[in-house]
Amino acid sequence: MKIGIFFGGPSREREISFAGGRTVYDNLDKSLFEAVPVFVDSRGNFILLNWEYIYKGTIRDFYPPVSALPRTELPWQVYIESLGELSQEEQDRIISEVGRRIQPQELRPLMDFAFLALHGPAGEDGAIQGLLEWYGIPYSGSGILPSAFGIDKIAQKKLLKALNLPTPKFRVLEESWALNAAHPKYLRGLVEDLGLPLVIKAPRQGSSLGISILKEEDSMAFTKAIERALFQHTITREEWAALDETARLAWVRRVTDIREGIGLPITALAAYAGFGAISSDYVIPVVDHPEALLNFLDQHFPKADEVRLRSTTGETQVLVEQFIAGREFSCIVVENERGEPLALPPTEIVKGDEMFDYRSKYLPGLARKVTPIDLPEADIQRIRQQAQTMFSTFGFQVYARLDGFIQADGTIFLNDPNTTSGMLPASFFFHQAAEIGLNPSQFLTYIIRTSLVARRRSGMAPTKLEEQIRQLDAAVAARAAEERTRTKVAVIMGGYSSERHISVESGRNIYEKLSSSVKYEPVPVFLTGSSQEFRLYVLPINVMLKDNADDIREKVEHLEAGHGLHPILERIRREAQAITSTYAGQPTAQPRRVSFEELAQMVDEVFIALHGRPGEDGALQRELEKFGLPYNGSGVESSSITINKFETNRRLREAGMRVAEHRMANRLEWDADPEGFYRSLETQFPYPFIAKPADDGCSSAVKKIKNRQELEAFTRLIFRQEEPLSEAEATTLSLGFKEEFPQKDAFLVETLIDRDGAAHFLEITGGLLTHWTDGGELQIEVFEASEALATGEVLSLEEKFLAGEGQNITPARYAPDLTERQRISEEVKKELRRVAEILNIQGYARIDAFVRVRQNGAVEVIIIEVNSLPGMTPATCIFHQTALAGYTPYDFIDQILEFGKQRTASAVAQIENR
Structure with missing residues (x-):
């Protein structure tokens, strides 16, 4: 079946939609489906997207293309609506650089089924569903009416109230009145009616956009909340x-x-x-x-x-609700094989603030997701039953995500149903399906099949859809009966550093890319413990898809302590047995601890998806080499150098490379004489300068230090004895919510690299891949680098890894003239290749640097750091670079694994020949 995946769209949630569409594209079972990527731009154009753009980090990385951007003095990040009014011809020219425009009447010949990963207005409101109905194309999820109802929070609340179902008290403010509602007497009336806090919402948005919580009767704060809801x-x-x-x-x-x-x-x-x-x-x-x-x-x-x-494109109404104090949860409801609602295990959202906002939803590690919610079985069952009732009441079809609260007295409030759930790799959609044993690929197959049944039930081409369902069932059965011999790859993720959450994201992405192939069988392995003892656990899919590394560690430790399966999970798995027996094929296992020796007996090779220590420091590589296990990335010696930014800089400088002026700042020196310590740094490094850990990545604790106060705060935090952060120091350094700050005995100080009078100055990140030639020589392939655009003082964790944040322009814009741009690019690539040769990098790597282009054309490359195991999250810019070289993400991963196998085979051969 040809599956058209619709993603992007005009809504404010377009970046999450784009990332979700990529997840669907990657996880569709390749033996059953052919993916057809249909990118919807913010003007509503349908674009058959060239595959390489699917792996961009954000829409703004490729659309509008650089050639269409107006000349500006500043590096603004814009969508196509910022180009003003465009003629049809101008839009077609822009679209032609990333794919081709599809007219609505062309959709039907291109696809047998439409998978909708669109969110918000024009995605979940019945509009696209109506278009597809018009052309007779079956699609995923709910139909026109339930979709229109599912996006309208005001209509939902009115129906719940009419049916006497629990819902918070509410008021609706029209725009013309709302802007005057901040008058104290109006606010007083709302407080008397609804109490404090007040929840102010945009009534037709998702992802917590336009939401505020008003804790006090403050007219000015209320005005800002009203404006936020109206945009x-x-x-x-x-x-x-x-x-x-x-x-x-x-x-x-x-x-x-x-x-x-x-x-x-x-x-x-x-x-x-x-x-x-x-x-x-x-x-x-x-x-x-x-x-x-x-x-x-x-x-x-x-x-x-x-x-x-x-x-x-703002709102014209504001929804003001009574605040519900309780435990927040989210529950996915699907239709079972008989078309009845089946609630999956509800997940509790444990957060550090009152609001589960956009950042907390989509950046791993900021909020905890506990599945099932930690309540007595009877209460969890009541949540499931009420979720199933709402699903039926609103006429939802196929699946929906229902959010709510349970209060201390047991009262359950359901609100804000979503007919299109977020589809990032660890979203509630996949997270809860994994608890009944379905991996993302299997769950998507089930959703497609159930959607075909729903469309047929509603009267769309019943004879044709009956035949499609029959063919899909036969293909699923045939696939289950197949026996394949595939290469087993242990994908090791997690760790115990501040980079552990990103490591899990990388590991999951590698797992999903390999699991949809015909060549590899990935085995997810979680590493925890300490530098003195690595503990390895083979994970089932439901544990691998826990929200973050801490959740996974907690789960394996819970089961290791002898705690059995939660009774509600046993119950739901029994209820879902008809689904899982067809689509999963095998029961869900439990996490199992293994030794390195046992791992070597289970798998053929290893993909290390760890970042920082352990992983990039050579220690894990040394253990794998003891058992002859091939692995990705550089060897022990090179890894032990590149993990240390100070040592990396020292070696590169000795070899004649440009690096920042640098030194280590040690705790012993600070303990002996704090004032002398500060004065010594200030003498050598005029403000502003950069301070950062010498052996952590992912922008962990990288700070631009602008004055003595910030230097003291940074020093006290990184040298602290206790784990909790001091609020005063965290405020001084403007640390974000739940931003981690490692404890170290030393940190690296560097001069701030600036333009220094150059005609052009930019930050880049360049990837590389190594190959063995037929003669056994190491060949280094350096990709076109990406230009990294930071909105703050340094590239943040969000800009590197959160879907839709940050921007990477690939290839980097070294010069407007294409010939000159390519000349500079070759100079940069030559320098990056030298770095790889000096440090004996093998496999693949990412090198960060600044580039100055002088008025006379001279090119200066200042190396910042080297990552021997770069992040492999779905949005990482190394995939943008490999796509330009013709490698899909899977091809790139395959090349990395093949290199590791060849290296190990060569090492074995050398030993045998001695």
Whole structure:
């Protein structure tokens, strides 16, 4: 079957949709389905996307393409709507660089089925469902009416109230009234009616966008919450004047962001004292580009009293709800083989703040997901029964995600159902399906089959769909009967460093790429313990898809302590037995601890998906070599060098490479004389400079130190004896919520690398892959580097790994002229190849650097660090680079594994020949 995957879209959730579409594309069973990627841009164009762009980190990495971006002084990150009004011909030219435009009438010949990974308006509201109905294309999930109902929080609450089902008390404010509702007497009335805190929501958005919690009866805070829900924003003259140039840029980026701010396009209105009302003389009907907004604000301040900004795609109503104090959960409900709702085990969301926001939802490690929720079996069963009732009441089909709260007295409130759940690798959608034994590939097959049944039941081409269902059932049965001999690969993930959560993301991605192939059979292995003792656990799929490394460790330790399977899981697995017996083929196992010797007997080779220590330091490689297990990446000696940024810099400098001025700052020196320690650093490194751990990656604790106060805070945190962070120091360094900060006995200090008068200056990250020639020589293939655009002082964890955050331009924009750009690129690649040769890097690696291009064309490459086991998350930029060289992510991983096998075979042969 040809499966058209619809992803992207015009909504504010387009980046999560894009990442989810990629997950579906990767996990479709290749023996049953052919994936057809249909990217929907924010103007609603359908684009048959070239495969290499599916693996970009964000939509803005490739669309609009660099060639279509207007010339600007600043590196703005924009979507196609920021290009203003475009003719059909202009849009076609832009689209042709990434794929080809599909007219709606072309959809039917291209696909047998549409898998919808779209979110929000134009994705979950019945619009795309109606289009597909018109052309007779069966699609995933609910139909037109339940989809339209599922996105409208106000309609949902009115129905729940009419049916006397539990729902928080609420009020609906119309836009014209809402903007005046912050008057103390209106706010007083809401507080008297609904109590405090108040929950203020945008009624037709997902991913917690447009939501605020008002804890106090504060008119100003209430006004901001109302504006947030309407996707509007007001800035005063005093607020603008208090910002310096850098802060103004950051403010514009934030307010024009589709998740954190109000997005673009917007209308801008400047209000002046003395006019009585807003003067139409100072209204810009539409602002498309962030630079145009910056110019508008600079032009009208300081004379204007305030500027009011309003999204052209904002809301017109505000939903104000009573705050529900309770334990938050989410429950996926699917239709079983008889078309009846079956609630999967509900997951509790354990977070550090009142709101499960966009960042907490999608960045691993910020919130804990406990499945099943830790409650008595009877209470969990009540949650499941109420979720199943809501599923039926709203007429949902195939699957839905239902969120809610359970209070201390047992009262259950369900709210905000989603007819299209997020589909990132560890989302609730896959996370809960794994608890009944279905891996992502198997669950997607079941969803497609169940959707075909739902469309047939609703009257769409019943004879044709009956035949499609019959053919799919036969193909599934035939696949289950197949016996394949595949290479077993242990994918080791986790660890115990601050990079453990990203390691799990990398490991899961490798597992999913290999599991959908015909060549490899991946075995997920979790590593925990300490540098003195590595503990290895073979994981079943349900444990591998726990939210993060801490959840996985807690689960394996729980089972190792002798605790059995939760009774509710036993019950649900019995209820789902007809599904799992057909699609999973085997019962869910339990985690099992293994030794390295046992691992060597189980698998043919290893893929190390660990980052930092352990993993990149050579210690694990040494253990694997004892048992002759081939592995990815560099060998023991090279790994032990590249893990240490100071030693890496020292060796590169000795070989004539450019690196930052650097030194180690040691705890013993600080303990002996703190003031002398600080003065010594300040003498050698004028502010600002960079401070960071010498042996951690993933932007862990990398800080731009601008003054003595920040230096002292950084030093106290990294040299601290206790694990909890000091709030004062964390505030001084502007640490994010749950941002980890390692404890070390030394840290690395470097000069801040800047433009230094260069005509062009940019930060890049370049990947490489090594091969053996027929003559046994090592050949290094260096890819086109990516240009990394940081919105803050350094690239953040979110910008590197969170879907839709940050931006990487591949290939890097060294020069406008293509011939000159390529000349510079070859110079850069030559330098990166030298780094690999000096450090004896093998397998693959990622090298971060700054590039200066002088007025006379001279190219300077300043090396920052080397990652011998770079992140392999779905959005990592190394996949953008390999795609340009013609490697799919699977091809790249296959090359890495083949190199490791050849290296081991060569080493064995050398020993035998001695």
